[in-house]
Amino acid sequence: MGEDADGTTIASVVIAPVDTPECRVTAMCFGAIKTGEFTAGNRKLVQALAERSSAIAARYAHEDEQIRQSRIAHDLELAARIQATLLPAPFPGTTQVSLSAIMLPANEVGGDFYLHPDRALPDDAPFAVCIGDVAGKGVAAALISTMCLSALRAEARRNATPADALRAVCGFVVEELERIESFVSCVYAQYDPRHRVLTYANAGHMPILHWQAATGAIELLGATGMPFGVESELKIGEAHCSLAVGDVLLLYTDGITEAADAQHRLFGDLRLYASLAAAAQLPCAAVQHAVLSAVQRFTPVQRDDLTLLVLKVEQ
Secondary structure (H helix, E strand, O other): OEEOOOOOEEOEEEEEEOOOOOOOOOEEEEEEOOOOOOOHHHHHHHHHHHHHHHHHHHHHHHHHHHHHHHHHHHHHHHHHHHHHHHOOOOOOOOOOEEEEEEEEOOOOOOOEEEEOOOOOOOOOOOEEEEEEEEOOOHHHHHHHHHHHHHHHHHHHHOOOOHHHHHHHHHHHHHHHHHHHOOOEEEEEEEEEOOOOEEEEEEEOOOOEEEEOOOOOOEEEEOOOEOOEOOOOOOOEOOEEEEOOOOOEEEEEOHHHHOOEOOOOOEOHHHHHHHHHHHHOOOOHHHHHHHHHHHHHHHOOOOOOOEEEEEEEEOO
């Protein structure tokens, strides 16, 4: 029939396909050097060897995939721990204000972030708070949120105005946002306890909810500019709001209002307003817990990051 490399005559050949998990074209090939064809028994033996080889290949592929998935899970767990440590520690509190914040990612890592002081402050010292949301989920959104958080910390340390702070952060991340075709919404606010005045800049984010203790009404402090990444240079203004003792501010991300129940109905703005109004006279941490609990009772499955920051004027 033919000769191999050393000149040995091959009388017949039997080929058996070997299935592989990668669906590659693989086969076992045997040649007989004696005259005559392979017997039926020979062919069955070759087929059995091929099937055994397929099983071994599948087992090793499964083990490799398990190792790969284990490494990915370990890396994501590590990334989640790192991301959690980058968020501020609990607010130390002052006699003037109390503050409570939480971020619950939908996956191992999230695209939401927030910032507030986590070191003791003089009672009348102004301070900054911030909340933001990177469009999308997963590792890319988490990396951008980490970049934003690092840049915001630097801006808070230098006491930048809200608009200046957001312009600086936008300039820091805009090229990365263009690369991954994403955007970031963000609110940066400075509170002056001595005069009870909030100065804020809102880059296309959800409005700050201002519950007024005197009337029980909720005022919406809306956007003063577009999100990061919509334009190469951020055009944003500032606005001011006067607060009174007992007033509550709620900053949140869209995972709160877009949480859906089993019938695909959204939690929405009205339920959020009602949840805030019902809890606003409670201590600050209890307000945050009550609003978050209302969302979690409403939605059977968390599909987006849930982030809240509550500030309450104590005196």
